[in-house]
Amino acid sequence: xxxxxETVERPAPPPRGWPTARIVGTALLALWAALxxxxxxxxxxxxxxxxxxxxxxxxxSGLITTVELVAVSIxxxxxxxxxxxxxxMSSKRRFAWPAYAFVYFFRGTPLxxxxxxxxxxxxxxxxxxxxxxxxxxFREAWYCAIFAFSLNTAAYQAEILRGALESxxxxxxxxxxxxxxxxxxxxxxxILPQAMLVALRPYGNEIILMIKGSAIVAIIxxxxxxxxxxRAYSRTFDFQTYLWAALIYLAIVEFLRNIIDFIERxxxxxxxx
Amino acid sequence: xxxxxxxxxxxxxxxxxDIAWGVLVTVSLSLATLPIGLAAGFAVALAKRSKERPxxxxxNIYTTIFxxxxxxxxxxxxxxxxxxxIQQVVTFFSPDARIEINSFLAGMVxxxxxxxxxxxxxxxxxxxxxxxxxxxxxxxxxxxxxxxMRLVIMPQLFRIALPxxxxxxxxxxxxxxxxxxxGLADILRQVxxxxxxxxxxxxxxxVACALYLVLAILSSIxxxxxxxxxxxxxxx
Numbered sequence: 001x002x003x004x005x006e007t008v009e010r011p012a013p014p015p016r017g018w019p020t021a022r023i024v025g026t027a028l029l030a031l032w033a034a035l036x037x038x039x040x041x042x043x044x045x046x047x048x049x050x051x052x053x054x055x056x057x058x059x060x061s062g063l064i065t066t067v068e069l070v071a072v073s074i075x076x077x078x079x080x081x082x083x084x085x086x087x088x089m090s091s092k093r094r095f096a097w098p099a100y101a102f103v104y105f106f107r108g109t110p111l112x113x114x115x116x117x118x119x120x121x122x123x124x125x126x127x128x129x130x131x132x133x134x135x136x137x138f139r140e141a142w143y144c145a146i147f148a149f150s151l152n153t154a155a156y157q158a159e160i161l162r163g164a165l166e167s168x169x170x171x172x173x174x175x176x177x178x179x180x181x182x183x184x185x186x187x188x189x190x191i192l193p194q195a196m197l198v199a200l201r202p203y204g205n206e207i208i209l210m211i212k213g214s215a216i217v218a219i220i221x222x223x224x225x226x227x228x229x230x231r232a233y234s235r236t237f238d239f240q241t242y243l244w245a246a247l248i249y250l251a252i253v254e255f256l257r258n259i260i261d262f263i264e265r266x267x268x269x270x271x272x273x
Numbered sequence: 274x275x276x277x278x279x280x281x282x283x284x285x286x287x288x289x290x291d292i293a294w295g296v297l298v299t300v301s302l303s304l305a306t307l308p309i310g311l312a313a314g315f316a317v318a319l320a321k322r323s324k325e326r327p328x329x330x331x332x333n334i335y336t337t338i339f340x341x342x343x344x345x346x347x348x349x350x351x352x353x354x355x356x357x358x359i360q361q362v363v364t365f366f367s368p369d370a371r372i373e374i375n376s377f378l379a380g381m382v383x384x385x386x387x388x389x390x391x392x393x394x395x396x397x398x399x400x401x402x403x404x405x406x407x408x409x410x411x412x413x414x415x416x417x418x419x420x421x422m423r424l425v426i427m428p429q430l431f432r433i434a435l436p437x438x439x440x441x442x443x444x445x446x447x448x449x450x451x452x453x454x455x456g457l458a459d460i461l462r463q464v465x466x467x468x469x470x471x472x473x474x475x476x477x478x479x480v481a482c483a484l485y486l487v488l489a490i491l492s493s494i495x496x497x498x499x500x501x502x503x504x505x506x507x508x509x
Contacts, residue, residue: 116461
């Protein structure tokens with residue numbers, strides 16, 4: 001101990017007084033505080049019980065719509081992503097190619113364009129769809145949104161799944177085989193648990209991205225949180241409608257982010273050194 | 274088939290020229306947003322790795338807010354918020370003046386803010402990948418802090434950050450589709466007009482998706498070329 005304390009130099013003392021960075025930082029922080037306070041004062045001064053009692057239920061139903069849309073799409077997408085991910089990893093070209101094209105298309109084009117393609121575009125085939133008995137599905141903006149979002153998130157989740165499965169070393173498979181375990185058992189008991197730890201954070205980010213991305217369904221007349229906000233704004237021309245929506249979205253995303261952080265810390269506590 | 278060729282042709286009957294204009298708007302909006310987004314992102318990254326607590330906190334608040342808001346909502350906040358704010362200032366001076374915010378500018382600011390908050394995280398992790406000895410080497414050569422940053426750190430930083438920045442660029446192109454909502458005549462809006470007039474929605478929205486794909490493929494080719502040439506110049 002004494003040797004170390006002699007040879008290791010003390011770190012430089014922190015700068016005293018007011019270096020430029022501290023002045024800039026304090027000024028910026030003061031700016032944020034002023035903005036936050038301004039927002040608070042504005043929301044309090046613009047507080048309108050009539051407006052609130054009128055639109056709060058709409059916002060609540062919009063929030064539920066958003067959560068439903070994201071939850072349903074994520075689950076359907078997760079199911080769809082499994083065959084796509086295995087297709088991507090397959091060595092047979094007739095499986096690998098379509099999976100690659102699917103993923104490339106849905107990751108390379110904007111979600112908004114995909115949603116329009118399905119909601120407005122499939123309307124071009126109305127007679128055929130009616131003949132096939134599918135028109136009731138593609139007529140509704142809600143079903144079209146779920147359809148588009150599920151396919152979109154399936155492409156992203158397939159890439160997450162593939163990345164996670166490929167991140168587990170070959171040696172794990174070989175060790176499993178050496179123990180005489182069946183392929184399915186190796187996958188379920190050895191590969192999947194390790195892959196899911198890697199995939200946890202990307203999956204969490206995908207959920208957050210979907211919540212943010214789901215705001216665009218407001219454009220195809222689904223009344224989610226964003227849709228209700230737009231409706232409230234178009235009726236009142238009161239800017240606080242958008243500010244409330246921003247606060248709600250921020251709260252959801254931060255809440256989710258903290259939960260994911262907590263789960264990850266909890267599940268990887270055996271990996272900490 | 275003949276009918277589709279006429280619809281997409283460049284001419285009075287076709288929509289080719291309108292859609293080409295939309296492509297130009299989309300590309301120029303992305304190109305205009307990129308430098309401001311990256312510059313702001315770099316500044317925020319510098320703030321977040323500062324030794325000063327207030328500066329770090331200010332940077333983190335920025336990222337938390339703009340990564341947490343939906344891009345569409347950020348766009349509306351900028352578009353309507355700026356309109357109302359500037360209108361109030363203008364009304365104060367001349368009560369009759371009416372202000373219309375340019376949707377290109379609003380899109381540039383909103384997308385730039387979103388891009389910068391993601392880019393700051395990319396730069397921050399790239400900073401962490403550069404060993405401290407690189408700074409000390411620079412100082413030992415007698416370089417100032419700014420010169421060390423410019424000549425020693427930044428070339429390595431961009432090389433490390435390039436793959437992640439490529440992703441951000443591809444996301445930026447896709448995010449520009451949102452500005453069609455506030456009335457900017459980008460690919461998606463032009464195609465939407467064509468679809469409504471001709472009743473060929475599937476054809477035109479399909480064309481829009483294909484165009485975005487082409488933009489993505491072209492950018493990937495270009496950027497992976499840059500990545501390869503940068504990697505070749507890197508010391509082994």
